[in-house]
Amino acid sequence: MESMEKTEKIYYEDAYLQEFTATVLSADADGRVVLDRTAFFPESGGQTCDRGVLVTEGGELLTVKDVQITGEVILHLVETPCPLHAGDRVTGRIDWAHRFDNMQNHSGEHIFSGLVHSLHGYNNVGFHLSETEMTMDFDGVLTEADLKEIEGKANEAVWKNVPVLQRFPGAEELETISYRSKKEVEGALRLIVIPDIDICACCAPHVRHTGEIGVIKLLSAQNYKGGTRVSVACGSRALAVFAEEHAFVTETALHFSTSADQLSGRIAGLEEEIFRLKGTVLSLNDRLIEERLAHLPGDREHICILEADLSAEQMRHTVNALMEKKGGYCGVFAGSEETGYRFVIGIREGDARIAIENLRPHGQVKGGGNAQMVQGSVTGVSEKTIREVWDSFTSI
Ligand SMILES: [Zn+2]
Structure with a gap:
């Protein structure tokens, strides 16, 4: 049975x-x-x-x-x-590779949690060790400086290569021992003792000496339920993270023709250049629009302007300027046939929403507004079709 x-x-x-x-x-x-x-x-x-x-x-x-x-x-x-x-x-x-990976990370977790407890008095109230990540939830707030100190001391404990011991104390002896417990224990209480670092009730396999953990690397920390959730990688996992990130940084630096230590400066420089170029594009577009408005066809009241790239503000500004000059449907489209168009359409007297309805049979239209002005986007429609829709508006 x-x-x-x-x-x-x-x-x-x-x-x-x-x-x-x-x-x-x-x-x-x-x-x-x-x-x-x-x-x-x-x-x-x-x-x-x-x-x-x-x-x-x-x-x-x-x-x-x-x-x-x-x-x-x-x-x-x-x-x-x-x-x-x-x-x-x-x-x-x-599967020894999988088991040893778990042992490196679990023993590393005891050192990290033990240090958080001894330095700050917080408990690890949520431990999670999956195939890909290890997280610990502490019931108190840890600052960046706190975490840096803990990471440093945790790695010192690895380098000291102290033994990781298991003990099964009797009930009497247990009362004399101060230990951390994560409510994970069934049956006889088993303590994992890392001298001068941590004592914790635990049922999992551990490495024999802390040196086998290799390295304890903090990956991220975030506020969580009034405390702090940290993500840590130990041993071969930490090496894999380092190898992957190092390869990425090296490759990216090469792509930007610079060295890894100059990369953030190079990216900041590019951001500045993009900001400056955006300003140039905006002012060139302003001049383009002025030019367009100065040479509108005199025989048409329904006007449609298509441009590759205009800001939302420029589109509204242009439609308002068109509406001062023309009594019909005034449309401004920005984009391309491949990416679709954003649009603003206005009419001085009438219903701009009708223009949206006239576009709808030709593409996927999103948007809305009031009788005087509508805005939205349309995809799957050609420049030729948009112009045909405008030609189909009966003249005023
Ligand atoms: Zn444990």
Whole structure:
């Protein structure tokens, strides 16, 4: 019976055990396998479960898709059909790269959270370690300077290469120990002790010495529920982040023909140049519009002007100027056939909304306004069609 089953957690004895043998206690048609002992760490305490395979006596590899803990039992979910039966012997193999990555990050989290607690008295009230990111939620506000100090001290703790110890204290002894707890513990209390840095109740596998964490890098911090959520990467993950960002910065600097340390200055210079050029375009457009307004066809009352690039203010200004001179539909379109057009249409006496209705059969029109002036956008329409719509307005 399942209620009598118990799985020995051999990842407690040796977090570095990558292969083990075990006896199947039960296995069902849905691929739920219970072993008498396992090195597979189940999903718990905010951390993902181990991945890997179970190998049958016949040499068949069964991928372990999920590992869950319920009471004293650890459940391995394997592919179906599952050929295992109670009493079979299996060999379990852990995906070591995945496990060690979790160990580096989880041990790093203890150092970081322990320092936040000892320096500021805040608790980690939300820990999340996924395949791609690790976040911690602290119940107090940490400034940029606080975080920089914590990151520095955390890495000093890595360089000191102090041991990471596990202890199972009795109830009496426990009362004398001050430790952090994240309510992730079932059964006998297990403490992870990093001398002079942190003591915390925890059920997860850890590295033997802090040096194995490699590096603890703060990636981001944000205000969260009155406290601070931080994102941190340790070990190989931190290296991957650095490699990716370093490649990006190097490539971008090369693209702008400068060095990485000159890149931000180069970008600021380009922003200034864009700002200046925008001003030049605006003033050239003003002159263009003046020119257009000075040479309007005398025989037409319905006027339509199309330009590649006008600001919203220039479009409104031009329509107002046109309406002073002409009594018909005065339209200004800015854009191109490929990107679509923004438009402003006005009429002194009449209903500008009719112009929108006349455009609607020819493209995707968005917009609205009042009888005197409408604005919006139209896509999927050619310059020729817009001019034809204007020609179709009966003369006043
Ligand atoms: Zn922990």
